[in-house]
Amino acid sequence: MESWRERMVVLQDGSLYIDYVLRMDSGPYTCKVEDPLGNVSSLEITLRLDQDILPEVKIMSVLVGLGCSASFFMLNLIHVVITYLAVRCINQRRREAILQIIENLDNYRSTQLGRLKENYNSQLAKIRDTYHNRVAKLRENYVHQRARFRSGASHIREGASHKVDTIKDNYNYQLGKLRDYSSHQVEQLRDRYNNQLVKIREYGSMQLGRAREKYKLQQQHVLKILETMNLDNCRTVFDTECVRTESMLFVDDFNCGNGSYKLPIPDRFSQYI
Incomplete structure (x- = not known):
């Protein structure tokens, strides 16, 4: 362009x-x-x-070439005839003038041919320079485009690596949060379990104390009844059996941690277990 x-x-x-x-x-x-x-x-x-017009162009070029050759031939023929006639029919002075004219024509022809050659050489040099310039520009454009493609590929790789790092960091952060949440939930469950176990122990000890007091009251009442009835033998047997039963039923040293005992638990405390 x-x-x-x-x-x-x-x-x-x-x-x-x-x-x-x-x-x-x-x-x-x-x-x-x-x-x-x-x-x-x-x-x-x-x-x-369009290659269809090439035959016409060739025909026209052939005709133009034939016309040029015919014109050159006619000019040469006219030149020869004029020279011959000048030599034979005109005197020496005219002959010299004609020869001078012929020499001038020859010089003019050689000058025109030289100009044509110089013009042809200059056009050929311009075409060569244009060709080399276009080739150089195409090479520079190719190198520039290849450098841009390489830089674009490097930017894409850096962006992809940055996105992968971001995803990894986000995954590690979410994983840490999940671990913290799970550990917090486990600690809360442990605290709830310990609180429920303490409440169960307190409730069991309270019910056990109530049952013991109730049993002592019943025992005293039975003893009073036996005293009024004067049944000493039955009283002795009953005392021994009651003491044995009390020692078997109401034991203070029981283990709440291994789960070897079972206490009656009211319905209002079943939601904590």
């Missing part, structure tokens, strides 16, 4: 306008668009020339 601005223009709607098409214009064209965020998108389009 920079080297062919006089015949290639990008219009406002984004299309490419070529004033006159050459054979060197065929090939791949790449359109690249970059937004303000730095995202680059490209589209490659291949331009192919």
Whole structure:
């Protein structure tokens, strides 16, 4: 685009306008668009020339070549004829003038041929320079794009590693919270169990004291009845049996920790067990 601005223009709607098409214009064209965020998108389009008109071009080139050769031949023939006629029909002075004219024509022809050669060489040099410049720009663009792709891949890898670290930290934090919560719940259960066990022990000792007092009152009442009846033998037997029964039933040294005893528990305390 920079080297062919006089015949290639990008219009406002984004299309490419070529004033006159050459054979060197065929090939791949790449359109690249970059937004303000730095995202680059490209589209490659291949331009192919219509090969159906090539036979006509060849025919026209052949005809033009034949016309040029015929004109050169006619010019040479006219030159030869004029030279021959000048030599034979005109005097020496005219012959010298004609020779001078012929020499001038030869010089002009050689000058024009030299200019044509120089123009051809200059055009060829421009084409070579343009080709080398485009190749160099393509290489620079390729290197730049490869560097950008590499930097983008490195940024993506860093972002992925950062996300993985964040997920790991979040997982460890949640796991620590879960462990703390479970240990707290276990401690609360232990405290509740110890409190319920203390309440059960207190309730058992209270019921045991009440039963003992009640039994003593019944025993005294029975003893009073036996005293009024004057039954000494029965009283002795009854005392021994009561003492034995009391020693068997009401034992103070019982173990509450191993669970070897069973006490009647009212319904209002069953919710704590």
